[in-house]
Amino acid sequence: MxxxxxxxxxxxxxxxxxxxxxxxxxxxxxxxxxxxxxxxxxxxxxxxxxxxxxxxxGAGPLQDLLEGPDVTDVLVNGPDDVWVDRGRGLERVPLSLGTAADVRALAVRLAAIGGQRLDDARPSVDARLPDGTRLHAVLAPIAPTGAAISLRVLRSRAFSLEELVASGALPGAWAGLLRALVLRRANVVISGGTGTGKTTLLAALLSLVGTGERIVTVEEARELTPDHPHVMPLATRRANVEGAGGIGLADLVRDALRMRPDRIVLGECRGAEVREVLMAMNTGHDGGFATLHANAVAVVPARLEALAALAGMPRDAVAAQAAGALDVVLHLRRERGVRFLAEIGVVRRDVGGELLVRPAARWSGQGAFETDTAAWPELVRRFGPW
Structure with a gap:
């Protein structure tokens, strides 16, 4: 047998x-x-x-997939509809999970392992499994197939800049610039779409921070694992079924300010917490980092304005705070199954007071990179030589 x-x-x-x-x-x-x-x-x-x-x-029949080399995501759309991402884009795998009831039971069990409740009264959940894997699951009627499961694998180590260059994630000529941004305590936003490698690049940059500095990270669910001896991670907590006890990103950013940080890092800007981050970076807490979902460096101002509006910040206040707080935007793309640093932008205000992020350099993922005749010299002047 x-x-x-x-x-x-x-x-x-x-x-x-x-x-x-x-x-x-x-x-x-x-x-x-x-x-x-x-x-x-x-x-x-x-x-x-x-x-x-x-x-x-563990994750039952999905455990082998999660433990596979290079796997970053495992997605379940239905009993016979399972996909993985090994860094080359999504690939369907020949795996049957039984019936829709079996998938629902697996989702409920995974949520319970992560200390969360998933049932008809609460049909959506975000949780962290004991091995660090991030879970998102939904039940019917949200998922017509009965249940849908999304698992994001937590990488156990940070990649170095040299490894990122070798993998084609950035041109070798930019490695010195990225080191200079960390060394000279630039405030940096890392932007890009889902799965473009924002967390990977951020962990690599944090690994360059001096060992005598204290890094405080703020995330919804812990993903950052920089190679650094002094990292204090903070993670949000959802409210209980009575709606009490929730701790959000904005609360944690304020807590981080009281923890004697040398670097404050926001894993992802997605709401009103952007106000707290901009204020922190404007009050002497330089050398900070944050990630942001955006399609290009040029649209980062609009994204910041939209998020800050959730905190009641008017547009001109956002422009003033962001221009004073942020220095550089690093934008990542994913094309042909490859994640790479595509744009480097400089943050500034125009003559009319509008917030701008001007591309200083672009890279297609292969060949030489292109530079802007005005913004690139400004970048060199502010953070060079490297």
Whole structure:
């Protein structure tokens, strides 16, 4: 018999033994197999134990995909509609999760592992699994197929700039500039679409921060793992079912200011917390970083204005605060399955007081990069030589 067949027959028994306590998954599997009267080889026992751990404590049939090399995302649209992203774009995988009820049960169990509730009364959830994997799941009627699951893998280490250059994520000539931005404490926004590598680039830059500096990161769910000895991560907390106890990004940015930070990092600007970040960067907390969803450096001002409006900031106040707080925008794109740094922009105000981000350099992901005759010399003057 195969491990797959056996785990279906023995899983309930294994689960019951673990729930009663006193045994780990390996011992529970051995006891269940012995009491069932089956004689199993060591290979099948090991596979069964691993399957039991994945079913009880991990992502079940999705665990193998999450542990695959280079996998960043695992997406489930239905029982027979599973996709992965290995850095080359989404690829469908031949995996069946059973029935719509099985997918729903998996989503509910994953939410519970992450300490969250997922049911008809609360059919949408964001959670963090024990291994750091980020979970988003929705149930019917939000998901017509019964349930949809999105899993984002947390990278266990930060890539260096040299590794990013070698992978084609940025031209080698820009590595010195990025180091200079960190060394000279520029306030930097990293923009781009979903899955373009914003967190990867941010972690690489934070790894360049001096070891004597304290970095405080603020995120909805922890993703940043820079190679740095002194990182204090802060993460938001959702309100409970009574609507109490929630802690948002804006609250955490204010908390970060009181924690003696040398660098304040906002994992993603997505709402009113942008006001707190701009104020922090305007009051001596330089060398900060934030990420932002945007289509190009030129549209970053509009995105900042839209987000700041949620905090009640008028447009002219946003322009004044952002121009005084921000120095550079690094914009990432994803094309042909490759993530790369496509634009570097300089933040300024025009003669009419409007906030602008002028592209100083562009790169297509291959070949030489192009520079702007006005903005590039300004970048060199402010942060060069490198």
């Amino acid at each position: 195969t491990a797959g067949v056996l785990d279906r027959e023995l899983l309930d028994d294994v689960r019951a033994r673990i729930t009663r306590g006193g045994v780990d998954s390996a011992e529970a599997v051995r006891q269940a197999a012995r009491d069932s009267g089956r004689v199993l080889g060591s290979t099948v026992l090991n596979e069964l134990e691993r399957s039991a751990r994945a079913e009880l404590h």
